Amino acid sequence: VVLIEPDFGLHILFIFYSIMLHDFTPLLTAVARPLFLKSASCIIQRDESPMEKGLSGLRGRDFELSDVFYFSKKGLEAIVEDEVTQRFSSEELVSWNLLTRTNVNFQYISPRLTIVWVLGVIVRYCVLLPLRLTLAFIGISLFVIGTTLVGQLPRSSLKNLLSEVVHLTCCRICVRALSGTIHYHNRQYRPQKGGICVANHTSPIDVLILTTDGCYAMVGQVHGGLMGIIQRAMVKACPHVWFERSEMKDRHLVIKRLKEHIADKKELPILIFPEGTCINNTSVMMFKKGSFEIGATIHPVAIKYNPQFGDAFWNSSKYNMVSYLLRVMTSWAIVCDVWYMPPMTREEGEDAVQFANRVKSAIAVQGGLTELPCGVGFEGNGSLKAEGNLQTCSYLSPAVIILKKTSKLDRK
Amino acid sequence: MGNEASYPAEICSHFDEDEIKRLGKRFKKLDLDSSGAVSVKEFTSMPELRENPLVQRVIDVFDTDGDGQVDFREFILGTSQFSVRGDEQQKLRFAFSIYDLDRDGYISNGELFQVLKMMVGDSLKDWQLQQLVDKTIILLDKDGDGKISFQEFSAVVRSLEVHKHLVTVV
Numbered sequence: 001v002v003l004i005e006p007d008f009g010l011h012i013l014f015i016f017y018s019i020m021l022h023d024f025t026p027l028l029t030a031v032a033r034p035l036f037l038k039s040a041s042c043i044i045q046r047d048e049s050p051m052e053k054g055l056s057g058l059r060g061r062d063f064e065l066s067d068v069f070y071f072s073k074k075g076l077e078a079i080v081e082d083e084v085t086q087r088f089s090s091e092e093l094v095s096w097n098l099l100t101r102t103n104v105n106f107q108y109i110s111p112r113l114t115i116v117w118v119l120g121v122i123v124r125y126c127v128l129l130p131l132r133l134t135l136a137f138i139g140i141s142l143f144v145i146g147t148t149l150v151g152q153l154p155r156s157s158l159k160n161l162l163s164e165v166v167h168l169t170c171c172r173i174c175v176r177a178l179s180g181t182i183h184y185h186n187r188q189y190r191p192q193k194g195g196i197c198v199a200n201h202t203s204p205i206d207v208l209i210l211t212t213d214g215c216y217a218m219v220g221q222v223h224g225g226l227m228g229i230i231q232r233a234m235v236k237a238c239p240h241v242w243f244e245r246s247e248m249k250d251r252h253l254v255i256k257r258l259k260e261h262i263a264d265k266k267e268l269p270i271l272i273f274p275e276g277t278c279i280n281n282t283s284v285m286m287f288k289k290g291s292f293e294i295g296a297t298i299h300p301v302a303i304k305y306n307p308q309f310g311d312a313f314w315n316s317s318k319y320n321m322v323s324y325l326l327r328v329m330t331s332w333a334i335v336c337d338v339w340y341m342p343p344m345t346r347e348e349g350e351d352a353v354q355f356a357n358r359v360k361s362a363i364a365v366q367g368g369l370t371e372l373p374c375g376v377g378f379e380g381n382g383s384l385k386a387e388g389n390l391q392t393c394s395y396l397s398p399a400v401i402i403l404k405k406t407s408k409l410d411r412k
Numbered sequence: 413m414g415n416e417a418s419y420p421a422e423i424c425s426h427f428d429e430d431e432i433k434r435l436g437k438r439f440k441k442l443d444l445d446s447s448g449a450v451s452v453k454e455f456t457s458m459p460e461l462r463e464n465p466l467v468q469r470v471i472d473v474f475d476t477d478g479d480g481q482v483d484f485r486e487f488i489l490g491t492s493q494f495s496v497r498g499d500e501q502q503k504l505r506f507a508f509s510i511y512d513l514d515r516d517g518y519i520s521n522g523e524l525f526q527v528l529k530m531m532v533g534d535s536l537k538d539w540q541l542q543q544l545v546d547k548t549i550i551l552l553d554k555d556g557d558g559k560i561s562f563q564e565f566s567a568v569v570r571s572l573e574v575h576k577h578l579v580t581v582v
Contacts, residue, residue, distance in 0.1 A: 065548070065569055067531065068510045069578055071466040076494050076580045078460035080438060 124330045132177045132329045139173035140226075144233045146170060151236030163237035164215050171212040179333040182209055189340040190214055191269040191299035194262055196291055199301040200363055201273035202281040203314035204321070205328065206303055209336060216271035217261065227321060238268065255294055262296045269299065274356065280313040281305050283370040284363055287356040297343045300359050302367030306335040339366045425492035432488065439487050449481035465530045466510065473509045494580040503578040504566045511565075518559040521549055 146166035153159040175182065190213065191197040197216060199206060204227075210216065218231075218240045234240065261267050274287035281304065292298065305312045310331025314324050328334065341362060346355045364370065427435065442450045444457065452471055461467050474482045474490035482490065492498065493506045511519045511527050525545045532541065552560050552568055 065511075065552075065565065066507070068466060068469075068507055068527070071464055071531065072470055072507070072510065073494070073578060073580060075461055075464045075467055075470055076491065078458055078464070079442070079455070080435070080491065080580055 124332070128179070129330055132179065135173060135177035136329070139170050139177055140230065142166075142173065143170035144229065147233040147237040159237070166237060167211060167215050167234075171208055174208055175212050178205065178208075178328055180205075180209065181333060181335045182212065183337045184213055185337065185339045187213075187340060189299065189342050191216070191301070191340070192297075192343075193267060193269060194265040195269045195297040195299050195343065196258075196262065196294065197269045197271045197299045197301055198274055198287075198291065198359060198363075199271070199303055200281075200284050200367065200369065201275050201278055202303065202305060203278055203312050203324070203328075205312055205334065206273070207271070209303065209338060210271060210301065213338070215268050217268040218271055219258070255290065258291075258294050259296075262294065274360075278314045280315075281307070281369070284360055284367075287360045289352040289356045292346065292356045292359070293352040295346065297345050298355075298359055299343050300341040300363050300366075302339040302341065302363045302369075304337050304339075304367040304369065306337075309333040309335045312336070337367075341366055425488050426495035426497040427488065427492060431495075435488060435491060436484070439484055447481075449479075449483040450487065451481045455482075465533070469510050469527065469530070472513075473506065491580070494578055496579055498579075500570070504569060505562070506578065507569065508562050508565050511560075518557075518561055519565065520559045521545055524548065524560070 143166065146169075147163070150159060150162045150166055153162070197210070199210065207218070215238065217238065218234065258270065261270060272291045274291055275285045277285075279285055310328065310333055312328065312334055319327065344355075344359055344362070346352070350358075425432070439450065440446075442454055444454050452468065455461055455467060455471060470490075471482060474486050476486055476489070493502050508519070509515065511523055513523045513526060525541060528541055528545060536544070549558065549560060552564050554564055554567075555561070
């Protein structure tokens with residue numbers, strides 16, 4: 001695929017920045033590390049043995065009066081801090097990366113460290129941010145213009161080719177706008193046409209990261225504002241699968257439409273995030289079984305961000321999209337690994353839930369994340385409700401099948 | 413100060429200001445319907461607590477005024493018993509009250525049976541459990557009244573390093 005590179009001046013800036021990123025930042029953090037004495041550890045020290053071990057230990061020997069201690073203690077640890085709500089705030093780092101946002105227990109340590117931190121702030125806000133904003137603006141404008149132009153063409157293989165070119169080029173510009181360094185592993189397993197691509201979800205940037213390496217059909221919610229413009233532009237060039245809000249309640253209809261999309265082997269693979277919401281990239285939550293009932297080949301993808309350079313997690317109950325993007329653009333960088341995994345299909349005698357769990361485990365193992373047995377569900381009006389102890393999120397991630405149909409978009 | 417509620421100073425516990433603030437935030441998160449108190453349902457909505465056989469007992473011990481819910485004062489006082497700075501006597505008292513269902517200061521045969529039943533579930537038959545309970549009481553009951561008092565309880569349990577086991581760092 002022919003790739004149109006950004007113009008030469010920007011290229012130089014990008015190279016300059018890459019040097020800074022790869023050499024300067026680690027140097028800075030290495031300098032800062034010995035200065036920073038108190039590490040931001042978890043709130044509590046836990047007894048890591050799981051409950052099952054305690055229960056089985058109880059059966060293996062004679063009862064003692066002190067047996068209540070174990071359960072009381074485990075219970076109280078859970079009350080004081082539980083594993084699930086931990087996943088809904090940003091991961092705390094053991095050694096500080098000079099971003100106060102990731103260090104909740106920030107304390108004043110020494111004048112030297114403060115000076116280093118101030119330098120860091122100046123570099124991030126005055127040098128990096130304007131560069132990134134410029135790149136982002138260029139990327140988004142090119143994207144909107146490009147897709148509008150391509151959208152004028154009739155459906156043909158030329159249109160598909162051109163839309164791919166536009167997508168890939170603009171995604172790559174946008175990724176550079178976020179100073180993204182992405183390592184792709186096992187590219188031979190990239191999702192093929194006619195399949196469903198399934199990944200763990202941390203932020204809307206996941207979409208950007210995946211589309212830099214290939215085109216997907218989105219199933220998603222339409223946001224207002226900037227995201228809305230981008231989404232409407234996307235739809236013009238490429239057929240995405242959109243549903244009406246009322247249709248969402250009829251799950252059979254949703255599944256039927258997805259099946260139709262997949263049956264046409266020339267259609268792009270569908271991108272779905274089955275967790276249903278953004279998690280902070282330390283674990284994988286329960287997958288919703290909807291996408292696994294369709295019967296298509298599932299291509300799992302694991303995405304793991306390196307928290308040392310910047311926190312990519314979107315806490316949608318705390319930040320809206322624009323302030324989130326601003327935070328991302330004033331971090332050092334977004335460094336992540338993407339692992340493509342061999343395709344999976346549902347086996348004989350396996351139902352959708354078991355299949356979903358199997359895929360979830362595979363992704364967790366590959367990405368080095370832990371697994372949690374709970375997830376999110378839906379209220380009747382489409383907002384999220386907790387299954388487990390999760391807070392109700394007012395925003396829904398683009399991953400969830402929610403819908404907005406206009407008669408213009410739905411052209412089959 | 414600011415937009416955070418300030419907590420009454422008369423809740424004297426082993427926690428410093430920082431820890432009380434953290435527990436306060438935690439309490440607010442646990443209190444799903446913002447009623448100012450955490451009910452049994454809200455506690456058991458946590459996945460880790462669903463499997464724990466002693467949830468109801470711990471809540472009952474925390475709930476000193478008996479309204480079935482744990483308000484913030486009871487929460488702080490209750491968790492304070494698990495603090496690193498708590499003394500051994502307090503922790504022994506806590507462990508004792510897990511068994512002492514009617515809070516009369518004695519663990520009777522029936523109370524021990526009920527608490528054991530919660531922990532053991534269906535792994536032992538009732539008659540096996542009753543045998544175990546009878547054996548324990550015979551062993552521990554020094555003054556022959558058929559019940560275990562707090563002194564008899566501490567005599568046995570104290571040697572087991574309570575101060576290490578009943579500790580949660582906040």
